[in-house]
Amino acid sequence: MTTFYPGPSKVYPAVADYAADAVRTGIVSLNHRSAGFMDIVRETMRLLGLKLDIPADYHIAFVSSATECWEIVAQSLTGTGSLHLTHGSFGEKWRDYAYRINPAHTEPDVLCVVQNETSNGTQVSMQKLADYRQMLGGLFAVDAVSSMAGVALDWSLADVWFASVQKCFGLPAGLAVLIYSPDALQRAELLNDRSRYNSLLFMHENFEKFQTPYTPNGLGIYCLMRVLEQVPLIAEVDAQTRQRAVDWYAFFDTDQAGSEFQPLIRPTPGGQVGLPEALRSDTIIAVEGAPDAVSALKKAALSQGITLGSGYGQWKETTFRIANFPAITDDEIAQLRSFLQNRRGH
């Protein structure tokens, strides 16, 4: 089975061995305050910094999901309210979660942006993030769930970045990486929220000691460490991701021009409008077609052992999505392309 689902997505096959190692060697039974476990946390953080090129003064914490990160930003980093610039369903969901926690948001002191909208295959460029930061000020929190570890991010542009690992990291769900700047920590100290098990200050004090306030997802952290050991530096991953994205868009714009399907985001008249500031994503290729054609295509793909991503939110029926994540191999991409080529005219 080959999956292009954009989350949970394809896991690196070697994760099966890493998980077996974790059980066989007793790592999953280590007390999370033991030296052995703390070494794993420390090494995982070091590898994240090294492989993703994270500034040395940024901090890292491990939590359970990106949704939890949305709440941590709302609870521990938002003073007066948050401003959400949305480009799709995930940005809207984040806003809804934040507003439930902070119903007043007239004078926002946190700016929240989803860098890569998994729902419709759009991304916000680093240049645009820089513009937002300059225009709007405040603490800047970025959801990079479906781009972190797939493309290079300019960490200096925001104070908080997070991603769960079931997208570009190529790992099973249940773990998320939360990265925050010295300014974010300062904001947390100013607000001094300590009322929750996952209050950022509380977590920070624990992670400084390579510990966690609660029993963490040790299996997930260990598998993340092992995956990070084998992935190339982000610059190399980024180049591959971008080239593959160029190839996918060229495939749908040119090779498949005049077919039933075309990229959802296109600059031409009649293209998807209302997303002027967003660009085609490098990691999520959203392709549009008539509902019947989309559903027939997904069914035909399945019969050949290929899972395509469904559409999401308002694009549920009229799009399918192709994850362009690092764990997917060239052979798998070739398999999907040849399936799509052969389908033409059916």
Ligand SMILES: *Cc1c(COP(=O)(O)O)cnc(C)c1O
């Ligand atoms: C998948 C996704 C989420 C949700 O992640 P969870 O780990 O399920 O909480 C949030 N934001 C974006 C952009 C996503 O793609």
